[in-house]
Amino acid sequence: MVSTATLDSAQASSKSRIVNDFSIQVATVNGSGSQSSNNILMRSIFQMGVPVSGKNLFPSNIAGLPTWFTIRVNKDGYVGRKKEIDILVAMNPQTAREDVLALEPGAVSISPIEFKLNEVRNDVIHYLVPFTELAAKTTENIKLRKLLTNMLYVGILAELLEISEKEIERSIHKQFEGKTKAIDLNQNAVRLARAWTKENVKKQDPFFIEALNKTQGKIIIDGNAACAVGAMFAGASVVTWYPITPSSSLCEQLIDYLKEYRIDPETGKATFAVIQAEDELAALGMAIGAGWAGARSMTSTSGPGISLMAELTGFAYFTEIPVVVFDVQRVGPSTGMPTRTAQGDVTSAYYLSHGDTKHIVLFPGSVEECYSMAVQSFDLAERFQTPVFVLTDLDLGMNNWMADPFVYPDKPLDRGKVLSAEQIEKIGKFERYKDVDGDGIPYRTLPGTDHPLAAYFTRGSGHTDKATYTEKPEDYINLMNRLERKFNTARTYVPKPEVSSHDNAKIGIIAFGSSDVAVKESRDQLAKQKVPTAYFRLKALPFTTELKSFVEKYERVYVVEQNRDAQLRDLVRLELPEYATRIKSILHFNGLPIDARSITDAVLEQEKSSSKKQAI
Amino acid sequence: MVQSVSPPAGAPKPTTNRIGLTQADYKGSASTLCDGCGHDAISSQIVRAFYELGVEPHMVAKLSGIGCSSKTPAYFLSRSHGINTVHGRMPSVATGAGMANSSLHLIGVSGDGDTASIGLGQFCHLLRRNLSMIYIVENNGVYGLTKGQFSATADYGSKLKSGVVNELSPIDLCGLAIELGCGFVARSFAGDPKQVVALLKAAASYRGTALLDIISPCVTFNNHEGSTKSYKYAKEMDVPLHELGYIPFFEQITVDYEPGSVQEVELHDGSHLRLKKLHTDYDPTNRLMAINTIQKANTDGQFLTGLMYIDEKKKDFKTIMDTVDEPLVSLQENKLRPPKTALAAIMTSLM
Structure with missing residues (x-):
């Protein structure tokens, strides 16, 4: 039968409810079919109006190696990776021991009873579940049992966290669109697990999902x-x-x-x-x-x-x-x-x-x-x-x-400078690589343009304005300088950065791409620690003029990026050599998505050493 | 807007083709290759073939890779767009161009280095896809631009100028092409303009990849005694499989031959290729016969020329991809960007 190992520390933490703010990690074996269960779980939370994100950490393998799916639930909308796992579902015998050892004290572990994880650690809350026994009740079909085991943990979590039954059913319908048999089997497995949990588990953890209205109208x-x-x-x-x-x-x-x-x-x-x-x-x-x-x-x-x-x-x-x-x-x-x-x-x-x-x-x-x-x-x-x-x-x-749902493009397609036969006829000439407008962007024609002057020969080698072959130094310089001019024109066309600042910010953060969610969360953490920051989210290269006006304002600027060599930091320094010394680096390159806590810790650490230096 | 550059006043009216252009309208800029290069002879036949076919020059796109051969698209059809791409990568660029604008006649010129070495992979996959284009390999067995190293088509036992003997097996591009399912495989010799022009015209009438492997001697690095790709060797050893006659779709077909002595093949645009049998009873529609004949010729050191293989029923890439009849490049925004309702439907499905 079930046992729930209880502990003083765990019980202590369960006194206060933690609502809509935790992370769940499901550890399974690659190829075991857990993907749909994880999606259903995530979607159900989303449908309850609670901000959520799902990250699949999977191996380079089709079947057999360990895989983890992490769900972050956060009422404030922080959906970057959370460093700590609050609830572990340890379904993979290969990693269960390691997985449970990685938990913080007081965290929750749900695992098959036969893993005996309660013997590995006694400072976490264990829910030991007879998965094999329950799976046997889901279907006669032995092959399907393996898949439905994944729905069992969904049911157990749903019951423990108080995820609405209606939303679970809705997401099962969405997942298996029209496949009645699959829908019935999966719903049945969830019900079975819920009933079992109700009857056999005494909830000792503090985690709950409560309906919110923060995901209405949103998409996943x-x-x-x-x-x-x-x-x-x-x-x-x-x-x-x-x-x-x-x-x-x-x-x-x-x-x-x-x-x-x-x-x-x-x-x-x-x-x-x-x-x-x-x-x-x-x-x-x-x-x-x-x-x-x-x-x-x-x-x-x-x-x-x-x-x-x-x-x-x-x-x-x-x-x-x-x-x-x-x-x-x-x-x-x-x-x-x-x-x-x-x-x-x-x-x-x-x-x-x-x-x-x-x-x-x-x-x-x-x-x-x-x-x-x-x-x-x-x-x-x-x-x-x-x-x-x-x-x-x-x-x-x-x-x-x-x-948010995507917005239909408000501008027609920009097909650029393409000359038609009629336009060439009107102009009376065509030179493929000539900078007619002074912006470095020449005009082109397309094959099939019905005009005797339209054709040109495209070559990667040296070419003149008229696209003819050349090895003359001045022609090459002319070409290279025009390409540079064109690139500089691009600076005024590429998307501008998103810039924001806390009051009294003395330091700036530059980041780009998927680091954004973690940086935003980190800035809130830093603000709570009385470190207000300004933020420049880069959207494109080449840099626009906004870069300089941002960097010149702050004593130190941290470039946050997910690589070892501080690649963007170097580009920023090259662009603004006069500010090179104030441009610092925060790096994250362990293969996992960057998380807010790591950024916050790194900023605080570097800030501490800067103030020490100043003191000296 | 097909128009010929008008001749000076008083000059005799030049001969024009069926669309009113002169042969000069199909010429390119002056060649910078060595005097006597086989490639220039091929360029002249390309000019002649397109002129005689009356193809609108602006509807032709010329493509090449890198090497002496790949320079030649500058030397013909200057009223056609051309692109001198990257070494060995012309097939992929051609595939993109052809899918973007299926109304263009694509003519690609490559060499034995560009096709059989660095570009062998792309060459193979081009043939598998059967993109509609003429693919010419100007085959001389050596790298000309880098001064005479052996290429992968150099025959076993062939000698470089320096006396180095090739001990590696050659890649037979025609044999390989048939193996890969190419439906138009021909071999010719730059010194046989009549055959080259007939094959070029037939290739232009074919829908699918038409491979022309043309032995085109390198007068500077591979025209000596001991070379199997020299003018002398090719001339002496050339064994045409048949005499080729091309009857374009716009000319009437006349029957003036003995029954059984000629094989006729109808091409996609309604033109006909007439193969007058010579010494052998060669049937280029027989794939196994083609493979056997090529293998045997290679074993015997024979240089067979002509249309090695044809399959006019093979689907070309556009047909396989099932794209709209009009070229994709001509589609306007209303066809390229789905309506607002489409985005709304996608968004709803993600809620």
């Missing part, structure tokens, strides 16, 4: 899907890709959306082409070919793919061909940690390729921005006739985030 989506929706509404028509974690689901979800919304109703044919390439070189080559021909084209990849795309990126830069590259960043090497998050491609994407190259890079900081910047990236690529990189990461790309 992962960043890859958000990028996909954006790309579709941007009018992407040639999409090329090569499978790579964590970006594969971007194009896979895009295919689904395109098949639903971009089929010509009259003919039933596609208004798009999605091509799975033989490698990342070909993927970018195809996207460049399509961009050259005048289509909105894109590819998506991750770090190793970016490396392979280096040569063709330089080609597109020099020949001035628009293309959008989504880079869902992950930890560097191909094997080992490809399923862990990082922000390590900042400099490699910014400077990608041979010779003098630099590129427009966008940094969405939320799923809303994954969508809106995906839309914007195509406008920028065509306006500037150049590769544009959209850098997200595994945390943003593959995890589920709460968001």
Whole structure:
């Protein structure tokens, strides 16, 4: 039978209720089918109006290795990773011991009775559950029992945390859309677990979910899907890709959306082409070919793919061909940690390729921005006739985030400076690489333009304003200087940073991408400790003028990023060498999403040593 | 807006093709290759073929990789857009361009280094996809631009100028192409303009990837005694499989041959290719025969030219991708950006 090991410390903590502010970690075996249960759990909390996020920490493996799903519930809307786990569901015999040892005293552990985790630690609250026995009651089918075991822990948590039965049922319906048999089986398993819990468990933990109204009208989506929706509404028509974690689901979800919304109703044919390439070189080559021909084209990849795309990126830069590259960043090497998050491609994407190259890079900081910047990236690529990189990461790309519904684009597509046959006829001439407008952006024509003056020969080698071959020093200098001019024009087009400040802030924080949620939470923690801060969330490279006006205001500026080499910090220092010494760094690169506590601790630590130095 | 550059007043009216353009309208800038280079001979035949076919130059897109061969698109069809891409990556750029604008006639020029070494992977996958384009390999067995190193098509036992003998197996691009499912595989010799032009025209009428592996001697680095890609060697060893006649769709077909002596193949645009049998009873629609013949020729050191294989029923990439009839590049915002209701429906499904 059940036992609930009780303890003095645990009991003490249970005296006060902790409502809508805790984290749950479900430890399972990869491939055991826990994903749908975890989604149902997360969604039910979301439907109760409580802000929530879900993070899947999974191995580079199809089945058998350990995997963890973390749900953060937070009434104040802090949905970044929380460092401490409050409730552990230890379903994986391989890791159960380690998992329970990692808990803080007073935390909760729910585990199969046979694991005997109560013998491992006695300073946590244990709920020991006869999962095998309960699973046997869910179905006759032995194969299904394994899957339904996952629904049992959902039921137990639902009962303990007081998650509404109605919302659990609603999310089960959503998850298994129309599959009556699956719905019945899963609902039955939840009911069974709830009933068992009611009868056998004496609640000793302080954690509760109570209905709020903070998620009304919101959506749940992962960043890859958000990028996909954006790309579709941007009018992407040639999409090329090569499978790579964590970006594969971007194009896979895009295919689904395109098949639903971009089929010509009259003919039933596609208004798009999605091509799975033989490698990342070909993927970018195809996207460049399509961009050259005048289509909105894109590819998506991750770090190793970016490396392979280096040569063709330089080609597109020099020949001035628009293309959008989504880079869902992950930890560097191909094997080992490809399923862990990082922000390590900042400099490699910014400077990608041979010779003098630099590129427009966008940094969405939320799923809303994954969508809106995906839309914007195509406008920028065509306006500037150049590769544009959209850098997200595994945390943003593959995890589920709460968001406001996306807003329909308010501007028409910006197709950039493309001359038609009629326009050439009117002007009487066409020079492909001439800076007619003084902004560094030349005019282009597309193959198929019916005018004797429209054609030009695109070459990666030295070329004149008229696109003819040249090796003359002055022609090369002219070309390089114009490209620089064009890049400077981009500074006024890329999205501006989001800047905010507490009163009396003496220090600033610069961050980008998925670090945003953790930074926001950390700033509130710091403010509580009387350390007011200003915040500059970078949205794009090249830098805009706002960078300098931010940095010059503060005594110290901490650049927070998820890589080892302080890549963005270095770029900021290069941009503002006169302020180099005040630009500090806070780094996080353990493969896990960055959390607020780590930032807060690091800021306090560095601030302490700065004040010591000042004292000396 | 097809218009010819008007000749000076008083000059005799030049001959024009069916769309009113002169052969000069199909020329490119002056070649910078070595005098006598096989590649220039091929460029001339490209000019001639497109002129005689009456293809609108602005509807052609020229593509190439890197190498001597890949410079040549600058030397023909200057009224067509061209792109000199990255070493070995022309097939992918062509695939993107072709999918973006399916109304363009794509002509790609590559070399044996660009195709058989650095670009072998992309070449293979281009053939698998069967993108509609003419893919010419100007094959001379050496790297010209980097001064004469062996390429992967150099024959076993072939000698470099320095006397170094190739001991590695050559890649036979025609054999490989048939293996990979290519539906138009031809081999020719730059010194046989008649055959080259007939094959080019047939390739232009074919929907799918049409491979032309043309032996094109390098006069500077591989035209010596001991080379198997020299003018002398090719001329002496050339064994045409058949005599090729091309009848464009806009000309009437006449029958003036003995029954059984000629095989006719109808191409996608309604043009016909007439293969007059020579010594052998070669049937280029027979895949196994094609493979056997190529294998045997390689074993015997024979240089066979002509249309090695044709399958005019294969689906091209656009058909497989099932895209709308009009080129994707011509779609306007109303077709590219789904309406507000679509976004609303997606958002509701995520709530």
